[in-house]
Amino acid sequence: MFTVLRDLLRYRTEFRFGAILTGFIAAFAALSLVSPYPPQDQFVVPPDLPPSWSYWFGTTSRGQDVFWQLTFAIRNTMLFGLSVAVLSRLVSIAIGMWSGYKGGIVDRLLMSVNDTFIVIPLFPLLVLFYFVLRDRMSWPLLALAMASLGWAYDARLIRAVALSLSSREFTQQCVFSGMRTREIVFQEHLPYVLPIVFYTTMNNMNWSIGLEVTLSVLGFTDIDTPTVGVMIYWANQHTALVAGVWWWVFFPVLFVMILFIGLFLLAISTNEYIDPRSRLARMGDVSG
Amino acid sequence: MSAPLAKVADAERVLDVANLRAYYQTWHFGVSRDVRAVDGVTLHVDRNEIYGLAGESSCGKSTLIRTIVRAIRPPLAVVEGSVRFDFGGRACDIYALDRARLAGIRWRHLSYILQGSMNVLNPVRRVRESFVDFAFRHIGKPMPQFLALVEDHLARLRLDPAVLGSFPHELSGGMRQRVTIALASVCRPDFIVADEPTTALDVVVQKDVLALLREVQRQIRSSMILVTHDIGVHANATDRLGVMYAGRLIEEGRTGEVIREPRHPYTAQLVTSLPRIGDIEPKQGLDGAPPSLAAPPPGCRFHPRCPLAMEMCRREHPPMVEVAAGHRVACWVKAPPGGMAAP
Numbered sequence: 001m002f003t004v005l006r007d008l009l010r011y012r013t014e015f016r017f018g019a020i021l022t023g024f025i026a027a028f029a030a031l032s033l034v035s036p037y038p039p040q041d042q043f044v045v046p047p048d049l050p051p052s053w054s055y056w057f058g059t060t061s062r063g064q065d066v067f068w069q070l071t072f073a074i075r076n077t078m079l080f081g082l083s084v085a086v087l088s089r090l091v092s093i094a095i096g097m098w099s100g101y102k103g104g105i106v107d108r109l110l111m112s113v114n115d116t117f118i119v120i121p122l123f124p125l126l127v128l129f130y131f132v133l134r135d136r137m138s139w140p141l142l143a144l145a146m147a148s149l150g151w152a153y154d155a156r157l158i159r160a161v162a163l164s165l166s167s168r169e170f171t172q173q174c175v176f177s178g179m180r181t182r183e184i185v186f187q188e189h190l191p192y193v194l195p196i197v198f199y200t201t202m203n204n205m206n207w208s209i210g211l212e213v214t215l216s217v218l219g220f221t222d223i224d225t226p227t228v229g230v231m232i233y234w235a236n237q238h239t240a241l242v243a244g245v246w247w248w249v250f251f252p253v254l255f256v257m258i259l260f261i262g263l264f265l266l267a268i269s270t271n272e273y274i275d276p277r278s279r280l281a282r283m284g285d286v287s288g
Numbered sequence: 289m290s291a292p293l294a295k296v297a298d299a300e301r302v303l304d305v306a307n308l309r310a311y312y313q314t315w316h317f318g319v320s321r322d323v324r325a326v327d328g329v330t331l332h333v334d335r336n337e338i339y340g341l342a343g344e345s346s347c348g349k350s351t352l353i354r355t356i357v358r359a360i361r362p363p364l365a366v367v368e369g370s371v372r373f374d375f376g377g378r379a380c381d382i383y384a385l386d387r388a389r390l391a392g393i394r395w396r397h398l399s400y401i402l403q404g405s406m407n408v409l410n411p412v413r414r415v416r417e418s419f420v421d422f423a424f425r426h427i428g429k430p431m432p433q434f435l436a437l438v439e440d441h442l443a444r445l446r447l448d449p450a451v452l453g454s455f456p457h458e459l460s461g462g463m464r465q466r467v468t469i470a471l472a473s474v475c476r477p478d479f480i481v482a483d484e485p486t487t488a489l490d491v492v493v494q495k496d497v498l499a500l501l502r503e504v505q506r507q508i509r510s511s512m513i514l515v516t517h518d519i520g521v522h523a524n525a526t527d528r529l530g531v532m533y534a535g536r537l538i539e540e541g542r543t544g545e546v547i548r549e550p551r552h553p554y555t556a557q558l559v560t561s562l563p564r565i566g567d568i569e570p571k572q573g574l575d576g577a578p579p580s581l582a583a584p585p586p587g588c589r590f591h592p593r594c595p596l597a598m599e600m601c602r603r604e605h606p607p608m609v610e611v612a613a614g615h616r617v618a619c620w621v622k623a624p625p626g627g628m629a630a631p
Contacts, residue, residue: 169407170418176359176400177422178391187421191412 008273018265025259029075037065039072039226051247058247061238066251073226074255077209080143080227084208085201087147092155093197097185099155100162111159117152125149126211130220137222142215146208154200158193165189195270202267206260213256228256301374302479302511303333303356308369310355313362323581325351325364327535330608333479333511333528338502340526340543341515342558344578348535349515350403353481356513357400358382358390373398375478395426399472403483403515406464408471409456415467416452423474441474444507445500462493466500476508483515498525519562523547528614531555534579534589537608541615551617554590588620596621 008015037044043063051058057066099110129145130137162185165171174184209228215221216229223230235241235248307330312323325348333339341349354360356371371382375397385393394400402408409418419438420431427434439449451459451467459467465485472480485501486494502525505512514526522529522543529543531552539552550556557574576593579585585592591601600620608616609623617623 169402169404170410172359172402173400173408173422176357176394176402178394178425179421183421188410188413192410 008269012269014265015269018262018269021258021262025074028071029078032071032075035068035071037068048245057251060248061245066247069226070251070255073228073231073252076225076227080139080212081205081209083143084146084150085204088151088204089197089201092151092158096155096158097162097189100159101166101185114152114155122149126215127220139222139225142221150204150208161193162189165192199267199270202263206263228252300334301332302335304372305329305331306370309367310351310364311367312364321582324535324584325581326355329537331530331537335511336509338505338512338514338526340522340529342519342522342529343532344517347532349532350483353483353513353515357398357481395423395475397477398479399477401468401472401482401485406461408468411456414453414455419471422471426475438474442470445470462489465497469500473504478510480510480512486516486521519558534584535581536589539617545615551611551622552619553594553596
């Protein structure tokens with residue numbers, strides 16, 4: 001896995017760019033640790049100042065420094081995306097691999113649940129979720145809800161791979177040598193599936209961050225914890241764009257776009273690495 | 289024709305298969321269908337012997353040995369008969385064992401080289417890891433000793449222990465096949481089943497692989513079942529030969545005898561199909577195709593294609609009859625029960 005990452009960094013421009021952009025955003029989020037102001041405090045700086053040397057990204061109408069506020073927002077948004085991705089990976093790996101390996105009735109039952117999750121519309125469900133919880137809504141809860149809704153596509157993908165692996169000779173040999181199902185799935189099949197998991201993780205992060213921003217902009221989340229979406233929500237509440245406080249909206253959008261592009265580049269370049277057809281197509285390009 | 293079970297106690301026999309029937313049983317849309325891939329096979333394998341199984345594709349060879357080692361999954365099921373092993377005095381019916389005891393036998397006493405075994409090694413794991421995954425649990429030694437043992441074993445088979453550090457795709461097809469044979473024999477099992485170990489290899493590598501199999505058998509004094517449709521390989525490697533047709537064993541005897549003096553018309557055709565040096569006669573093929581195992585013809589399954597078929601052949605299945613010492617044939621014409629062999 002590490003040699004793969006090293007090779008990708010060395011030879012794939014997209015991967016290098018993606019890593020640089022994502023790394024830049026991660027470093028920016030890390031700055032939240034040294035922020036001079038706690039994120040919830042208001043009127044700690046003069047309001048509505050445009051970007052300047054003393055306030056790089058300007059200040060908000062609520063008297064917050066956009067720079068430091070954004071470090072918290074990006075950190076929370078990234079953590080949110082990451083926890084949704086990790087939690088939903090656990091479900092999709094477990095269900096996909098078990099379903100693909102077992103086949104038969106287990107497969108049919110699990111996949112009918114899986115397909116149900118694929119077809120139910122997520123957005124109205126999450127809005128409903130907010131209206132049920134109201135004040136008790138927090139981002140860990142939202143992450144949990146989205147993770148339990150967002151595993152289904154990738155479980156199907158992983159199941160397809162596991163299904164093909166389960167009929168290969170080496171699996172028969174594993175069964176013959178007396179390995180247990182758990183050992184076969186995690187020791188023998190998981191290394192095969194991991195690159196796909198890596199790819200879908202980044203896609204899933206993009207998906208969950210996008211959905212979280214959408215929900216927050218509309219105010220359907222915990223609006224006291226700063227995230228990129230919540231910053232835009234407050235900017236809208238203070239009619240920032242009408243009032244000419246454009247920097248309040250511009251910087252969050254810019255940063256979340258950089259994060260999106262970074263993750264997207266990482267995802268497509270690993271995909272190219274996994275899929276031999278696109279690798280071959282690229283080699284054809286190089287040789288003319 | 290089921291062999292008396294008392295014979296299992298005979299120290300000479302390692303494997304005794306009695307009247308084994310294994311069918312692929314499917315049930316779709318209310319229609320149940322049995323594919324009789326193995327139908328009433330009786331055979332035995334002696335200690336220190338290589339037993340060959342021959343027959344064309346889809347005659348049930350692979351199903352038979354999969355049933356023998358109990359590596360079967362639904363829809364394949366054993367309908368009748370028994371498979372008994374005797375590993376140095378510890379006799380057992382492989383279908384009467386529970387999971388733990390079955391796992392205890394496998395690899396230590398009974399190992400299986402799968403068909404297409406070049407793909408037995410997991411493509412994303414190094415060869416060393418495959419050895420650990422498959423064989424470590426069966427050896428019961430700490431890891432450093434286990435690895436030393438594996439390297440010793442490879443060295444004895446004249447394989448470079450450096451292959452342990454490579455991925456399967458870095459090895460050639462013949463090399464992979466040899467590694468698989470080493471993997472199957474690392475625990476020095478009493479019984480090895482090899483399903484088409486030389487298929488898909490060119491003749492030069494085939495020769496090496498066969499030599500390796502014989503070497504393994506000589507070193508660890510195990511018995512072996514070798515399945516291949518290549519009569520030339522059988523002539524080279526096996527002691528006794530069983531010929532299958534459409535799920536049944538039709539002839540069995542010492543390999544040289546069966547090839548020199550085939551009794552069953554099918555075996556005769558199979559042997560004549562072999563080219564000989566200096567032979568310039570064009571080869572005559574058999575008409576027709578093997579019957580569907582889902583609806584086999586009544587009587588002898590070979591009768592629709594048999595040049596000698598009689599009325600009797602269409603009605604009843606011929607029993608296995610001993611025509612010479614250790615040479616059994618199932619044919620109404622060539623080996624009628626009662627011994628009045630037709631001309």
